[in-house]
């Protein structure tokens with residue numbers, strides 16, 4: 033016993049291995065412009081590279097938090113589950129008593145820090161991006177069965193003008209906005225469409 037006790041103390045005081053560090057999210061504050069891609073002669077490769085650049089916005093938490101692959105919106109840069117607990121509900125507007133519009137108004141609210149924009153709701157499940165690669169998001173964004181029956185021009189208009197999309201650049205409080213500006217993002221989409229709207233290959 034006399035030997036065992038100090039041994040046990042030594043064993044127990046050994047520091048526990050730290051949990052594996054989660055790499056910080058790669059988030060970019062800026063966006064390249066279409067002219068940065070003009071040197072690429074191969075039209076398909078240029079188009080793919082343009083979409084990869086668009087992916088910095090699409091995968092940014094300001095967009096992806098509303099495009100989850102389950103029934104819970106996410107919050108913040110760490111993309112934790114929404115607090116207070118809320119669910120998608122039957123029509124993406126929340127469940128009885130916890131409708132999105134109970135808390136989220138048409139604009140950001142300073143006192144409560146609740147973000148807001150017109151028609152605040154969760155993106156339908158077929159438009160889920162979270163956990164998907166840029167190539168997968170590209171293919172589904174172009175698929176009329178999963179994008180709300182939108183053609184490329186409709187996609188452009190939606191991303192250049194929709195209120196929920198626009199909110200991502202004016203998210204209120206201390207939230208990090210989506211990279212670049214909405215106009216710079218729109219310019220990338222236009223150049224992507226003009227180059228044939230090709231998707232990065234990593235997700236066939």
Ligand code: HEC
Nearest residue numbers: 094095098152153154155156159173179180196197200210
């Ligand atoms: C507050 C929640 C919310 C935020 C934030 C949001 N979206 Fe959405 N998004 C939606 C909803 C709801 C729809 C479905 C609207 C419809 O079909 O009319 C949608 C649909 C879309 C679509 C068309 C369907 C698809 O997935 O192909 C695109 C493209 C899109 N969003 C892009 C973006 C981008 C880019 C951002 C960030 C800059 C963004 N969204 C931020 C809620 C959101």
Ligand code: HEC
Nearest residue numbers: 094097098105107108118119125126130131132135153154
């Ligand atoms: C009971 C009030 C309440 C309800 C109901 C509610 N929210 Fe929220 N929501 C909040 C608050 C508060 C925040 C801000 C949290 C923070 O930033 O610390 C927030 C933040 C968010 C964010 C985070 C934005 C970001 O990128 O960080 C999203 C997305 C969101 N809500 C979506 C929804 C959706 C979609 C619904 C309906 C299904 C909904 N919320 C219902 C209170 C609510």
